[in-house]
Structure formats: C-alpha cells, structure tokens
Amino acid sequence: MTKIAFTGGGTVGHVSVNLSLIPTALEEGHEAFYIGSKKGMEREMIESQLPQIKYHTISSGKLRRYISFENIKDIFKVLKGIFDARRILKKEKPDLLFSKGGFVSVPVVIAAKSLKIPTIIHESDLTPGLANKIALKFAQKIYTTFEDTLQYLPKDKADFVGATVREDLKSGDKNRGYQLTEFKDDKKVLLIMGGSLGSKKLNEIIRDNLDALQKDYQVIHLTGKGLLDQNLVNKPGYVQFEFVKDDLTDLLAITDTVISRAGSNAIYEFLALRIPMLLIPLGLDQSRGDQIDNAKNFASKGFGRTIPEDTLTEHQLINQLNDIENNRDSIITQMQTYKESFTRQDLFHKIIKDATK
Template sequence: MSKQVIVFTGGGTAGHVTPNIAIMKELDSEKWDIHYVGSHNGIEKELITKLNVPYHAISSGKLRRYVDMENVKDVFRVAKGVGDARRVLKKLKPSLVFSKGGFVTVPVVMAAKSLNIPVFIHESDLTPGLANKIAQKFATKIFTSFDEAANYFPKEKVQVVGSPIRKELFSGSAANGESWLRFYDKRPILTIMGGSLGARRINEIVRESLPELQKKFQIVHLCGKGNVDTSLEKESGYRQLEYVNEQLPDVLAATDYVITRGGSNAIFEFLALHKPMMIIPLSKAQSRGDQILNAQSFKKKGYCMVVEEEQLTKEVFLREVNELQQQASTMKRTMREATKTDAISILVNEIEKMS
C-alpha cells in the first residue's frame, strides 16, 4: 500500500513546532509520508531535521502589526513564499496540510488552498495570532486549545480539542533528571524558562536573586540561546542551559515548581504534568498581549500565579516565589481536577479521516 503524504508547517518559536512534532510522532509511519515546510533559518529547521523528517525551506516575511518599511519588502517575501510553497506542494501532492501558526505558515496555507489541498489549523492561544487570522480564510478545519478561542473563528469550522501534549513528557524519570542536572541534595527544584528565545528581564532577575533562591532551591535556568552567564557556571545547585530537548521529560519529572512565560503550549504541558507555576507573560509592549490573556485564563481557573513583567523587581520576584511554594499543594489539587482532553488522539483521528 502506498503511503499518503501529509505536510506540517509552523515556525518562529518552539511553541509553533513542538505540537506538530507531538502529532507527527503519533501518526502511523506505515501509512503516512510526513514532510515539513518551514523557513530557511527558523528554529523549526533545527528541531525538525533532528527527526530525519524531510524539510522544505521557503521564503517568508514577518507579519508586523506596526508601520515599518520592512513590511513592503515582506509583501514580496510572502509572495515568493507562496510560489515556493506551491512548487513543494505540487511535487509532494499531500492529502492534507496541518498548520500550527507562525508567519511562515501563511504562504503555505495560501498555496494549499490554491491547489485544493485541505488545510487543518490549530490555534494555541486564547486569541488568534495574526498568521491564523489570515490563514482561517483558507482552512478546512480549525482546532483550538482554549474554549474562549473558538469564538474568534467560524462556527462551522472550529472545534475545541485542547493542546497537543508531547507524550514523552509523561515518561520522564526524576532520578535521571537529578543525575543529569548534577543535583544531589534535598532542596526542591525550581525550573525557570523564558521560552525557546529566552527572556532578558527574567534572566536578570533570576541572577540578581540567586543567593536568596539557592538557600531554598536547586535551580534549572533555561535562559535561551546565547544567554548563558559563564561567570556563574560553577555555582552549586544552579544549572544554566540554553534549551533542553531530549532531557526535558526527565528535567520536568524532577521539577517541583516552574516559572515560565505565558506561551500556551508550555503552560498546558505544565498543567498536564501538575507542576505549580508562576507565569510572567510577555508584556503588551513586546507582544500582542496573547500571553497575558493565556495567563489570566489559567489564574482564574486556579492553575497558576501571575506576575506582570512591568512589576518585576528582585523583591517582588522573591516574595512571589515564596507564595508559589505556599500555594503549590492547592494548585496541584486544582490541576488534578481539571477536565482532561486527549488533543493528540482527537487530531490524529481527524487526520485519519482525510485518508
């Protein structure tokens, strides 16, 4: 039996890639020939090529919500991207294109629509990003993580399924995580992550607060590419890493508390793992405000604490970390009572219907 081709697309941040990877791993490799379309230099290329999945790079512009001369150039980059994507799709002849968002996906879904190829979209955030606002016009079906997000899409296309959680995250070993991190005492482990691109303000506050934090915690600090402070590498009980991939299940299994940005995929993963969390969302000055809305939704449901970046000082940070520790047991109980949906199984089933 010949395999059917499916094309995944999504990029710009790890949050637009890891859910695709989670779905790809659950598809029957005997039935599906999986390909990926992304940008020439985005993080998606690095993550996908590690999986030995055929990767097709296309031209892509950046979708900006502000006036900039680069917007003019990007019109041409997107147009070229549509042409690039059409050539890839005409060659592969996929049964379906699955898009996770990010500016690279717009040319792909436009090309797919022009070739009458069905398009599935998954929106992680509480409100749609600009890429998915554009792409929804070309979509066959739209899936969302948040109930609230469904209100932003056509009713006849949308379905709430939750967030695709990587199944390997549930198989981590705390003992292996502690050994890999070289953490050997009984202090609880606090994992701090600013997303795949890092977070400058969070990094600064963590390092300012390090002497006080180390009295109570062993600390995993995922600080983003190029953001490791080599002067702190010999600190006991403090492990700096740019990014964690293969060892992440073990690191999270060993983790007692999490401090994170408000990216949807990450916070849904911590919810599924019952990790008490403090969310420091990207401010509106740095984003469209999606992380703030994600964080507020989780706080309302009792899954997290929220600290606005504009309020972040060493004193506030240390006080809130202490409060996180105090609220952890209540938070974990609320997380265990949360309604569970198996987004991966639902999405794989919907994909199978297209075969």
C-alpha cells in the first residue's frame, strides 16, 4: 500500500486530474490526502466531491510574470507555505507527491524535495505554466498532455502521456439530454461553454445573435454562476444553465457543435467525443496565453476553428460556425485519427512506477 499526497489548485484544470486519480488510488487500496490553499477553488472541489479525503491547507502566494509590489509580500507567503507543507508532509509521511500545478503547488513540491519525497508533476497545457517551470527543478518527472509540450522541457524529465479522459464521458444518455432541454431530435444542437467562471463577452455576443444562431441550432448555454438572463428563460429552443455537473454527459450526448474556451481538459473531452469545436480562448489580459496556444494547436490539427476573444464579432462567429458545418465530415475524420492514450488507471500505475524507480 502506498500513501500519496496530491496538490494543485487555482483553476478547475489544476484539480480535475487529481479528482479522477484519487478515487483510483482509494479503489486500489492506497491512502491519499490533499494539500491546497485555504480559500482556493480546489478546497471547495475536493471537500464537496471527495469529502472522505483529508484536506490540509497552507499559505499560498501568487506567482507573477510582471513587476508588482505584491510580489514582495507573496515571497513571504510562499516561504511560509513551504514550512506549512513540510510540517504536513512530515506528519503524514507520504511515499510520493503528485502535483497538478498552480501557485499552491510550488511550496509543496519544494517541501517534498527537502524531505526526499519523490514528486511527479503534470502539465495539461501546450506550454508549461510558471508554477510548473519552478516546480520541475525539484521534481523527478513531468507528464504532458500535448506531445508538442516536450520541446519546452528537459528530455530526461519529460514524458508525453496524452489526455486522461474520464471513463463516464461517453456514457451520456441522449434521451435524458433531450428531456433536460426539451429540445427536438430533428435539429442540430449548439453548446456554449464559457469556462468555470463564465464569460460576460461571450454571453453577450451569443445573446445578441441568438436569432441568427437559432436558424441552424437549438442552443444550450452554460453561462457561469450568476450570469443567467431572466428575459430569455422561456425562449423556445434556448436553454440556460449556470453550471452543470452530473448532467453534462447527457447534454454532450446531444451536442453537434460546441463553442468553448480552450482549457485543455475540456477540449480533449470534445475531441474524444468527436464534437467539432469553435474555440474562443482567454486573452492575454486574463491569462498567460496558454489557452491561445491550445486553441491554435487544435485548429492546426483540423479539430475545429478558433477566434481570438479581442477580435470576436457577430460576423466572425457566424462565418466560423458556417465553416465548421460546411467541413463537418472532414473535421470529424481528423478527430478520428486521435486515440485517447491513457485511462485514469493507466496514469495512476505510471505515477506509482515512475515515483518508485
């Protein structure tokens, strides 16, 4: 039996792989616990979805690529986080640490190195984030979702594992999807996903052009928390949800085309389901550009199309959707060349093997 520490946080993408791996660890008789921040979304996700897992908190500072006075204060938060993590790791005595990235993971990885605890880290995006670049100096291995990511990493530490797609993804029930939406099965369905926090600009352009979109589609709109439009609640052929969890696979089962952000976990799920996608990645004003890279990579492989958010217009939106429909068969053919390379069991066994070499 192995005892495993998990860490990662700040975004859904920095927690989702951990959420799939922890149940695998428990099913196979191992022990697991989590180290995260006090107020980050990882705490809410772990405590709500895996209440049986012990969750430890540490001090966490933000790592910035720009000059800011806050950087000075956060240096001390990170240092305190290292001591917090050392205390937890010394008490729990894990056999290995698996880090999904995010700012909170850096102190944990450094603390694990100081205690000679083997550490494996995971990078979902095409280009490595700052947290993982720092953490890699203290870890023995980094796994990548994109094969192209290997060019940015040292060969002796990097390993391409591909996307880890959750097992229930293809278990969606079409009948349930149509019941949830009250849609008919004789017209295509367009799903709009603005990410875990939603997107004000994307929501606005969808609603402003809803009549044009509904000429070809029935529309499912995942708006983000608090972003429903009450004036459109009863509009036929259009349904809004703030957030969907358990029913998402049923909605995906009836989806023909998706408009989405370009987080790696989401776009690989669309790819696995062979759903053509129009990707509108977070801009540089909201991120380091990782979603822009992800979107360009998928568009270059013929899996869909992409529009930068800062140039998003009604004309571009409709034109790109029309282009997807005109090339639907070729897009799906390109998608069929992709094969999911790792189940969560495969990835978990690889972690154990690599950490104990």
